[in-house]
């Protein structure tokens with residue numbers, strides 16, 4: 001009899017009856033499965049006053065958009081992260097895994113159950129001011145700009161004069177949108193002439209309208225950039241950019257279409273370098289039409305064209321970030337380097353380029369590019385009527401230019417000459433440092449360092465914290481704090497390194513909200 005019963009079980013299992021019964025007991029709920037995903041990946045934009053068109057901060061709000069959420073996560077339209085995560089990872093990456101997308105789908109198909117409301121995590125607290133601390137200099141827009149509610153995009157350049165007694169080395173530039181519901185993306189240049197002032201004076205109103213670039217070639221065309229959800233960062237210690245004393249920051253703001261006339265006054269925060277900058281980061285548009293192997297850069301109408309670029313890197317380089325740039329015909333990018341020994345270094349792959357979501361993609365650790373490597377790019381443009389973003393109807397032959405109806409093919413790289421050990425400089429081991437509900441965040445800065453560093457951490461709730469400095473093999477070098485109670489919110493913990501030998505270490509932080517490990521390079 002017992003034997004028969006197990007046969008029956010086996011038959012049931014084979015015919016899939018048991019797994020189905022099991023699936024019912026593991027039904028996903030908002031409180032335990034969906035809210036953590038939404039609060040981690042969506043609410044940084046989907047909350048009141050932010051760029052997204054509706055908030056996703058409560059069960060009712062999420063349920064009222066459930067079918068669209070299932071659709072836009074399934075197509076990977078949301079969250080708007082363009083680089084292919086199967087090709088390469090970056091700092092502050094915001095993507096859903098296949099399993100998470102399936103979870104959302106199953107929850108919507110299962111009738112969007114709420115579960116136990118008491119288990120819904122708190123919506124993360126978002127800092128309202130600077131994400132980096134107190135800026136040394138705040139450069140505001142001189143006037144509020146009025147963006148008409150006419151349903152049109154606006155690309156407006158504001159000239160922000162910099163007046164300082166001397167040139168300064170900067171460790172970070174942070175753009176802070178004034179009216180986040182209309183500011184869609186921002187590119188910041190730097191000019192040392194008065195050409196931008198002349199363009200501003202010639203145009204009616206505050207600022208001047210210009211789509212692709214700045215209307216001329218300033219000394220820095222990509223000094224900094226911002227898209228919603230992007231976090232400003234300090235450059236590694238000893239690295240920085242120079243801000244000239246009588247220069248101007250050129251802030252190109254893309255205001256999204258809106259049907260209510262609104263104003264914006266945004267600001268740029270400047271952080272000066274605390275430690276001497278000995279290595280200046282250059283932003284080079286190394287991939288451009290002059291590097292094409294199948295140029296010229298002319299995109300015939302009614303055709304999909306792929307251009308191939310190739311350029312030899314003439315020096316041993318360290319790369320911090322990559323930023324491809326094109327307009328509305330662009331479909332996708334693949335950029336990589338081939339080392340002299342034939343190995344490939346993947347740099348970026350974008351399968352569905354979207355002008356509105358272009359970003360600067362920062363590597364999680366510095367990338368060494370050997371001298372003599374070939375930098376390669378494939379860039380595809382869809383100049384057919386099937387491309388819904390095609391600005392020309394019917395399609396026209398398109399060439400290089402700054403206007404919305406012209407195209408660009410550029411990839412900017414933040415680079416500097418390589419120095420031994422650069423590849424060990426980890427910018428963060430925690431992708432998407434911002435806002436995981438109920439999860440401790442940690443950043444160690446400066447890193448690398450010699451004398452001292454600071455551990456910045458933040459928890460949702462008060463918790464005892466243990467911080468340890470471990471060596472590369474995981475052995476305890478120093479107990480920084482042991483089970484010390486800390487409140488919720490941002491904390492700074494200095495970590496003096498006197499007596500610690502140069503090398504690579506791990507800073508480990510343990511709390512009720514999880515453990516974080518960050519690599520720390522102690523230099524001589």
Ligand code: HEC
Nearest residue numbers: 041042045051052053065068069072073078079080228229
């Ligand atoms: C970086 C900011 C940002 C993040 C993060 C983000 N969204 Fe959005 N979302 C937007 C913006 C802006 C729009 C308006 C459409 C557009 O501009 O592409 C939008 C539109 C939508 C829409 C409406 C789409 C339509 O066509 O009607 C849905 C649904 C949506 N988002 C869901 C999500 C979900 C779910 C997540 C998280 C998994 C998410 N979004 C993450 C900014 C964001």
